[in-house]
Amino acid sequence: MSVTLAIVVPCYNEQEMLPEASLRLLALLDRLCAAGQASADSAVYFVDDGSADRTWALIEAERARDARVHGVKLSRNCGHQRALLAGLSVARGDAVVTIDADLQDDPEAISAMLVHHAQGCDIVYGVRRDRGSDSAFKRGTARAYYRLLRLLGVEVVHDHADYRLMSRRAVDHLLDYAEVNVYLRGILPLLGLRSAVVHYDRAARHAGTSKYPLVRMLALAADGVTSFSVAPLRAIALMGLIVFVLSFAMVGWVLYGKWFLNTEIPGWASSVIPIYFLGGTQLLSIGVLGEYVAKMYLETKRRPRFFIETVL
Ligand code: UDP
Numbered sequence: 001m002s003v004t005l006a007i008v009v010p011c012y013n014e015q016e017m018l019p020e021a022s023l024r025l026l027a028l029l030d031r032l033c034a035a036g037q038a039s040a041d042s043a044v045y046f047v048d049d050g051s052a053d054r055t056w057a058l059i060e061a062e063r064a065r066d067a068r069v070h071g072v073k074l075s076r077n078c079g080h081q082r083a084l085l086a087g088l089s090v091a092r093g094d095a096v097v098t099i100d101a102d103l104q105d106d107p108e109a110i111s112a113m114l115v116h117h118a119q120g121c122d123i124v125y126g127v128r129r130d131r132g133s134d135s136a137f138k139r140g141t142a143r144a145y146y147r148l149l150r151l152l153g154v155e156v157v158h159d160h161a162d163y164r165l166m167s168r169r170a171v172d173h174l175l176d177y178a179e180v181n182v183y184l185r186g187i188l189p190l191l192g193l194r195s196a197v198v199h200y201d202r203a204a205r206h207a208g209t210s211k212y213p214l215v216r217m218l219a220l221a222a223d224g225v226t227s228f229s230v231a232p233l234r235a236i237a238l239m240g241l242i243v244f245v246l247s248f249a250m251v252g253w254v255l256y257g258k259w260f261l262n263t264e265i266p267g268w269a270s271s272v273i274p275i276y277f278l279g280g281t282q283l284l285s286i287g288v289l290g291e292y293v294a295k296m297y298l299e300t301k302r303r304p305r306f307f308i309e310t311v312l
């Protein structure tokens with residue numbers, strides 16, 4: 001039994017990659033059709049996330065050449081996660097695969113994903129076999145980040161980016177999550193659907209440049225924490241409790257010294273250090289609190305996450 005497959009590809013200023021990506025994905029569809037894994041009405045959906053270069057013109061050209069290519073044009077740059085959502089909301093099919101336009105994630109793994117799908121899995125995560133193509137910095141920060149998430153009780157699949165297959169019902173279910181700040185990697189495990197993992201090798205980017213500068217990476221990482229865990233808020237309360245208890249102990253210690261040992265604790269350092277320590281702790285706590293308040297503020301407005309200008 002072959003399924004209608006939809007491949008969703010978010011594109012932001014990907015004019016260098018687009019023709020090659022289209023060529024390779026269509027060739028892949030041909031092979032999957034020939035192998036009986038995907039039906040002839042399978043398609044590729046390119047989502048133009050408000051590109052400033054010729055990306056949309058190239059998508060239109062691909063569409064003119066092959067009707068299996070679809071285009072979704074967002075009115076402005078909404079970010080990778082929302083571009084993915086926009087694509088998922090438009091894509092038709094029994095199974096939807098999301099993959100980056102740079103094809104760093106080996107498209108050949110889709111065949112293995114379809115095998116799991118045929119066996120009844122609703123989500124098949126693409127997991128990188130090794131992170132050799134990343135800089136030591138990216139590897140180190142990724143490892144620390146996964147550790148932090150686990151500590152905070154957030155469940156994510158390690159070394160999995162947004163390369164995955166989702167069944168129709170997984171996509172429909174996912175689109176019910178209405179949060180404005182989406183972090184797909186965190187939501188998917190919450191769906192509770194049957195899942196599997198497919199390993200693949202990640203190549204370096206063929207052409208174009210990474211659209212994830214450090215600041216954006218950090219923002220996504222922070223989103224992952226604050227959207228799925230309130231542990232930082234609890235940590236503040238715990239910290240307050242510890243300082244409170246310690247301050248009582250300190251009072252006892254000072255009074256004991258004064259009454260029984262007749263020692264006076266000398267001046268400057270013992271008063272100034274606690275002031276700075278507490279001042280710093282308080283500001284940090286207010287900052288963390290502010291993060292959550294800001295998130296509530298942004299979420300309560302319920303602004304639309306993307307606006308689709310054109311669908312081809
Ligand atoms: N992308 C997007 N909108 C953005 C930034 C990125 O749609 O605002 C797309 C980009 O075109 C690519 C994918 O998201 O297809 C992943 O981006 P990139 O390859 O630059 O990230 P990296 O692999 O360096 O983390």
Ligand code: MG
Pocket residue numbers: 100102104205210
């Ligand atoms: Mg990339």
